[in-house]
Amino acid sequence: MLDLARQAAEVLVERHGRLPREQAWDGEFRGELDERLMEDPPEVGNPASQVLQRAVQDILPLALRLDHPRSFGFVPSAPTWPGVVADFLAAGYNINASNWLIASGATQLECVVIDWFRRWLGFPETAGGLLTSGGSAATVDAFVAAREAAGCPEGPCVYMSDQSHSSQMRAARIIGIRGEHTRLVPTDRLFQMDLGALATMVAEDRAAGLHPIAVCANAGTTATGAVDSLDALADFCAEHGTWLHVDAAYGGFAVLTDRGKRLLRGIGRADSVGIDAHKWLFQPYEAGGLLVRDISTLEKPFNIRPDFLQDALWGKGHPNFWDRGLQLSRSVRALKIWMSVQTFGMAAFRRAIAKGLDLAARAEEYIQASPVLECLSPASLSVVCFRINPAGRELADETLDEINRSVLARLFWEDPAFVSSAVLAGRFALRLCIVNHNTEWDDVRETLEAAERFGKAVSGAA
Template sequence: MNPDERPVSLEMEPEEMRRLGYAAIDALVDRAQGLRDDRPWQGGTRRELEPLFREDCPEEPGDADAVLRRAIDDILPRAGRIDHPRFFAFVPSSPSWAALLGDLLATGFNTFQGTWLESAGPSQVELVVLDWFRQWLGMPEGAGGLFTSGGSAANLGAVVAAREAAGHPERPVVYLSDQSHSSVERAARIAGFREEHLRRIPSDDGFRIDPAALDRALADDRAAGRTPVLVAANGGATNTGAVDPLPVLADLCEAHGCWLHVDAAYGGFAVLDPRGRAALTGIERAHSITLDPHKWLFQPYETGCLLVRDPADLTRAFRVLPEYLQDTDLGFEQVNFADRGLQLTRAFRALKVWTALQVHGRRAHAEAIGRALDLAIEAEAMLRAHPGVEILSPASLGIVCFRLRPEGAVPQADEAALEALNRAVQDAVVDEGTAMMSSTRLRERYALRLCILNHRSTRDDVRAVVERIAALGRERMELARG
């Protein structure tokens, strides 16, 4: 180093820390207060964004205020407002302010929560919050698990645990629905299951896995000397919100000696509402369950969760104790969460959930879920009231799928023309800023999809979006008629 150069510190004076911190909080509060009047989505192409952000890494310190302002004004707005009350695409996330504060504290304290030695209080809180989830789902005493980055990591943990519980067989088989989330198949691939080890079981007219087809596949594989390892069921399918027949699947898995995993990433927290509880009957019999509090428990990303009937199944699959961690081996009563999953270094994810539930209580969260269920049912009713709208999948756990189809169109109407019509309407709704909505395919039919989970969404939001979709459909159909 040149002796004339003074070292640059990574520290800030306390007053500067407070001033910048308050500015960041003010920006978040302003965003929250102005969210309803903002656009649900704003993006940009790579070609547009390259000249805005392509630059050499700065060699010297910059102006902290300018850096913060650039992040707030230029970078963060070019994205979906996932928590906007009219963001009905994909599976939205709408965290409460209490949850955000918990996340801020966990980040600021920078807790390492891989071992009990380094995070006794945080680890105890994680155990407590996991047990709240266990009770809500009706799983037996002693069930537990860990927080993860999201449902993908949780599904991977379940697949690996099931593989180990089955004895790591030479000819394993994993069974999934044709409506399973892509992360289930990805988890199976990562865990070493090849294409010939996967059985995709067809779903019925309600997009629920066919138990008879599953039973035959399990029996056929057993007869052929293969080992069924895991059946992945949906506790709220991403496409339609459909819930597989969990009691029947639990019976089948018991009969065939197979692990039952329920991917309830977004839908699982519907158990807090009596209707959701009824729809998810049987979930308590699963060997493992994936949950995503960052979806329907109103938490910020990344907040996933894996629960298993016996946490020892996770420990057998993941525990490794190298010499450099010998000081952390405090006995199994003190849980090292690194022994239950992929990560050694892991954040204190449970704090945000604990904070939100302590501040607002379970009942407020349950009522918010109930309102979302009501809004999806009302959305379906509003859609049915419009001629030229066809419901492709009725409201289920906050999701309704439909398409615009001109009156008089027969079932064999030109699918390409129907897809073009629905794509055009979807694009118009998004581009004009009315709402963010997404599409899917159901039985090869292009479907528009509303996923209504946000605690900020109202009946007026839903009505405005439905009315706009219907109006745009009429306009385009009239133009097509000439």
């Protein structure tokens, strides 16, 4: 047991040391992987270290290294080592954090971590929540609570912006909202929800006999990091008696910094907030969270008590997390968050989050000053979007889209960084999302320089 665990730990520590010198991405096509891996399970086992070596050589490297200092695509994830070790411990102890009887320590720890989140978000003491697999599951649970709070009406509809994450739409589908009743509210030039358009849609739907059950605001869209006007949306929802859910999966932990707190003003007025510790709180997957303003709104729809689970009822003050969401058997997600925070302290977390904000602002300055780059969306939280658009060339949008697609491909194949794209107001954009505590300005600068270099080469030829 120890030999295998030591080998695994050594592999991970070595990988960590090598990471900055490697490409951020590696992968393979299906045909090749079928040949390597598609086989019957062995009848007789193999030596454990040999199996580990095979995993380490043939399987695990074939992935986007989300924790690479130059991994800027989508929303990266750079877990701390205590968080990784916590997941190993949690698996080793094999605790099922579903109820107090079978996991009092883990359940208490989840209460502690959820209470930290509650205070960070500025929620009242009536609030509570649970840790989930991620933002997607958090939204499903939140929409179930919203529907219940609205009295489970016929013809329910939800509202979100045209920038909202696909997981919000999927959550609406999962809870049975018809496609045409998931209303996508247009956004303004800063990609924030147009509140006038929202008001019109809600009024139209009410007049048509439908029932708005939730407005879903963004606290950091994936494409541009845009934050909707949370205070104004809280006012709107209070006036209309509608649940306000905030998708803070990516941006939520910015509240730990003064700047982030200002940007996310009003988040504490929501009825529910989804927030992912596997994004900007530096935890390994899966570490999502859902907070609701009034914990009874979550426990009412999810609390089902069959006789065969009656032994697990310990009474008031002893929550069973299976009563708060869709999962019954659950791993001890709180342990990784707790061990990381205990090890590094909150000051280190604040500094690491502020660094993401700083680097994105600096990237924007660089882009604004570049004769080759055009800023398509200024730094918002830690996302900045841009494109190659050489000054004085007056190229059409279609030509620029083509140039930028080629630059993205060249970055992908020829540069160590991993950058992803977005489409903003119909224009193809390159996008950086900076949430890694190990990323330094040189990582960002050299990636922008590579984009400029490829941009010059490609647009010169275009």
